[in-house]
Amino acid sequence: MPDHATAFSTVVRERRSLRAFLxxxxxxxxxxxxxxxxxxxxxxxxTQPWVVHVVSGSKLEQLRETLPGEFLAGRISMDFPYDGTYQGVYKNRQYASAQALYSAMGIPREDKARRQEAFMRNFTFFDAPHVAFLFLPEPFGLREACDLGMFAQTLMLALTARGLGSCPQTALGFQADQLRAALQVDPSHKLMFGISFGHPDPGAAANNCVTERASLDDFVIFHS
Ligand SMILES: Cc1cc2nc3c(=O)[nH]c(=O)nc-3n(C[C@H](O)[C@H](O)[C@H](O)COP(=O)(O)O)c2cc1C
Incomplete structure (x- = not known):
């Protein structure tokens, strides 16, 4: 393989969602x-239909203080609804990814308190020093949301290539109104999700989580 193909393969396989940062x-x-x-x-x-707010420093500390309380108080405002339920094979994959995370963290399935505690770390950005909030301007819809996803993956690969880490988080879209107000975002910009990023904490158990992928036979159909 040419050098850059090997480098790409390494970066794409090294990228994982990391959930503990320095x-x-x-x-x-x-x-x-x-x-x-x-x-x-x-x-x-x-069209580059993305508007990205990168939050760091004292502004991020303010959000770290307020978001957990907002979530616990049930003040949820999502621009793109999500109920977290899947069916069939997708549900199986969802369960497997949760299992991979909680077993990496040594949390038994029945320990709801520790699972909740781990989940709540979404709202303190897993201690990351930076968060990118990804907004989709109105009137864009599904097609442009795909573009936003491509931006997100390119961003995460750019981070991985530098030895940095990231976690894309739908959970960071749960308080769209509050975030718009805090960051003075135009009301026509809709929050898709956030990405916490920074230097990974090498000692954190959460960062040992490795997820599986379906085999190609399950999702690629080659025609000739
Ligand atoms: C759009 C998107 C939203 C996600 N939301 C969350 C989230 O809110 N919290 C979280 O811990 N992980 C979240 N994840 C991470 C997924 O759980 C993870 O990508 C999946 O399990 C595959 O693992 P990997 O990223 O380590 O390869 C999200 C991933 C994507 C792409």
């Missing part, structure tokens, strides 16, 4: 380079 922030130059690479993501007609 407090050290990235430099402004690193942030700039990473987001410039993410912006190379493709989009329909090159």
């Amino acid at each position: 407090p050290d922030p990235l430099s402004p130059a690193e942030l700039q380079a990473i987001f410039e690479e993410a912006a190379r993501a493709p989009s329909n007609c090159n």
